[in-house]
Structure formats: C-alpha cells, structure tokens
Amino acid sequence: MGSCGRRQFFVTGLLADNHPPAEAKARLAERFRVWSSRAFDLAGCPVRGVLDALGDKWTTLIVITLSQRPHRFSEIQRAVPDISKRMLAQTLRDLERDGLIARRVFPTKPPSVEYRLTDLGESLLDPLVGLIAWAERNQGPIAEARTAFDAAVAD
Amino acid sequence: MGSCGRRQFFVTGLLADNHPPAEAKARLAERFRVWSSRAFDLAGCPVRGVLDALGDKWTTLIVITLSQRPHRFSEIQRAVPDISKRMLAQTLRDLERDGLIARRVFPTKPPSVEYRLTDLGESLLDPLVGLIAWAERNQGPIAEARTAFDAAVAD
DNA sequence: CAGAATCCTTCGTGATACTG
DNA sequence: CAGTATCACGAAGGATTCTG
Numbered sequence: 574m575g576s577c578g579r580r581q582f583f584v585t586g587l588l589a590d591n592h593p594p595a596e597a598k599a600r601l602a603e604r605f606r607v608w609s610s611r612a613f614d615l616a617g618c619p620v621r622g623v624l625d626a627l628g629d630k631w632t633t634l635i636v637i638t639l640s641q642r643p644h645r646f647s648e649i650q651r652a653v654p655d656i657s658k659r660m661l662a663q664t665l666r667d668l669e670r671d672g673l674i675a676r677r678v679f680p681t682k683p684p685s686v687e688y689r690l691t692d693l694g695e696s697l698l699d700p701l702v703g704l705i706a707w708a709e710r711n712q713g714p715i716a717e718a719r720t721a722f723d724a725a726v727a728d
Numbered sequence: 729m730g731s732c733g734r735r736q737f738f739v740t741g742l743l744a745d746n747h748p749p750a751e752a753k754a755r756l757a758e759r760f761r762v763w764s765s766r767a768f769d770l771a772g773c774p775v776r777g778v779l780d781a782l783g784d785k786w787t788t789l790i791v792i793t794l795s796q797r798p799h800r801f802s803e804i805q806r807a808v809p810d811i812s813k814r815m816l817a818q819t820l821r822d823l824e825r826d827g828l829i830a831r832r833v834f835p836t837k838p839p840s841v842e843y844r845l846t847d848l849g850e851s852l853l854d855p856l857v858g859l860i861a862w863a864e865r866n867q868g869p870i871a872e873a874r875t876a877f878d879a880a881v882a883d
Numbered sequence: 884c885a886g887a888a889t890c891c892t893t894c895g896t897g898a899t900a901c902t903g
Numbered sequence: 904c905a906g907t908a909t910c911a912c913g914a915a916g917g918a919t920t921c922t923g
Contacts, residue, residue: 597853601795619863620788622870627859628783630916633775640756646885657917662886672873683884684923693869698752700858707855708774714848715777718827785896801905812897817906838904839903 626671631656631664633701636690639674640698643689673697781826786811786819788856791845794829795853798844828852 627633631653638644638652650661665688668674673694677687690698782788786808793799793807805816820843823829828849832842845853 597857598795598850600857601792601853619860619867620792622867623859623863624783624785624788628779630779633779637756637775640753658886659888659918660916663916670874670877671870672877678885681884684886686885693866693873695753696866697862698756700855700862702752702755703855703858704778705774707852708778711848711851712774712777715826718848719825722825722827813906814898814908815896818896833905836904839906841905 626667627701629664631660632668635661635664635668636673636694636697636701639688639690639694643687646686646688649688668694781822782856784819786815787823790816790819790823791828791849791852791856794843794845794849798842801841801843804843823849 634653634656635649638649644652646661646665649665650656650658653661656664665674665676669676669688672691674688675691677689679685679687789808789811790804793804799807801816801820804820805811805813808816811819820829820831824831824843827846829843830846832844834840834842
C-alpha cells in the first residue's frame, strides 16, 4: 500500500483527554511540535496509516454497511452500488487483515460466508460518523466554493 | 475526481444532535434506512465526497501543517516530507477550490504566496483529529492483527 | 455462492524542464 | 519564489473467465 515516504510523518498523543470543539487546532499544534522534532527518526505514521486504509473507493461504504448487521458476501454486493466481486473480495480481505471485520464460513452447500465488524471495527464508527457529519454539514458551502472558484478561473 | 457511481450512496442527517461514544452505530443505522430508500434517486454523497477530497496522498498532511499557522508555498514543501512541487500545487489548488484554504499573493519580487485555512477548513480539524486519535489508539491492535493474519495465511 | 486468476484500462503520482 | 507543462510509469480498479 501507500508509504509514509522515506521520512516519516509522525503525530502521537492526540487522545490524551477529550476534545471540545475548536480544541482540535491546539491539540494538533502540540502534536505537530512532537512530529517536527522527530520527523525523520521514528517509524509509525497514524495519518498515513488510516488514510491508506480508509481512503480507497470502497472500504468505508463496506464498513457502514456492516455497521448495521452482519452481511453475507452477496448481500454486501447488493448493498454497495456498483462494486465488483473482485474489489469486494479484496477490500474484505484487507479489512479482515487489519482486524476490523471477522469472517465466518458456514459449511453449507453452496457455501455461505458471513462478515461482521469486530469490536475494533465498531470503534471506528464513531470517528467515521464525525467525518460524515462534517461532510453533510458542509456540502453546501463546498459546492458554492467550487462554483465560485470555477467561475473566477474562467475569467 | 472520483464519482459516486451511477447509483448514489446517500447518507444524511447524521448531525441532528451530538453523539456520545457507541451511539455511532445507531446513528448510522437510522441514516442507512434513508440511504436505502432513495439510494438510486438522489444526488449528493457525503461519504464519497469527503473521501475523494481527503483520501489522496497529501491533502490531510497539508491541512495539518496549515492548522498551526499560515504557510508559504515553499514552507509547506519543507514541512511535508517528499511532496513534489507538482503535487503540492495541485493539492493546494483543490483545497482552495473546495474553500478549505485561502490563497493570498503578496506582490513582492520575487513573489510570495501565503496559504491559510479558512473557517471551513478549520472546522475540518475536529473530525480529523478524531480519526487520527483513533488511528493512534489502535495502531498496535491493527499491527498485531496483520501479523496474525499473514502468519495464518502462510499456513 | 463465494471467491481466485487473468487481462486490460485509467488515474494518480513523480521526474524533469520551463516561465513570470 | 511560485508555479505550469510535458512525459512516463506503477498501482488501483473494472471486465471477464474459471473453480470448489
């Protein structure tokens, strides 16, 4: 998957206490100092890690689908629009490898396989909802900014 | 950029009230019903939108860098490891287009340009910190899951 | 049904060179 | 300094076929 580059982008300790709105900036500032001081020395890169895991085309849609209840392979395929079998299998495999979902095979014929979120996977839902909520809240402003920008570029 | 596919993945209304930990699942369940009912009829796809915007290699690193203070072009390039001028310019342009950062040109010679987060951009920091915190908190378990999975695959 | 394997196309990204 | 333009490559993703 993606790399963090030769130099590592390093941010740690953000979770020390809870974070009231607008404290985020201050928290990042604190962490940024840590990152700057050892940027080139240590491994581990949460920012890149989480983005490599969730940034692809299907992962979050599958996680959201599984957030409701366990699904079978073909159920997910019906639930997630336009995903191919190839990408579904691959994404499920990656999610299982990261410990976010559990795979359970029922030895029926034809075989059926159930996928469900692990506790780790469910713990991701909270921050994920935060992001989605932000996206919904700011859909309008972003769309406006885009049309304004495009109009300005067109002279 | 990326598309939502012919059929739209639609989730709305997540931000009605605040969300104590572990309520995320219930909130998603509610939204999922809405999504299912009009998945094929309406446009707008916050999940895809935010992922298309943040899922690339450099966007979040730049946002985090700018979260501390305004930066000039070359400052960002020094702060973000291994980014090329091409990708820096392109990512900054996309961020400006979405209204997340503001660009200000000082007519000096040689010219200098300052980038800063807009209010919209700063509002992204909070959910972003949530994701990073999750990533840090679960770096260990994920790494363990991977090695366990790889070992199991290797028979 | 639940995949694996193969091929093929498109996109994101990097390297390099040029400009105001 | 702050970009743009062009080329080239590798990886992500899609379509298809095969299997247990």
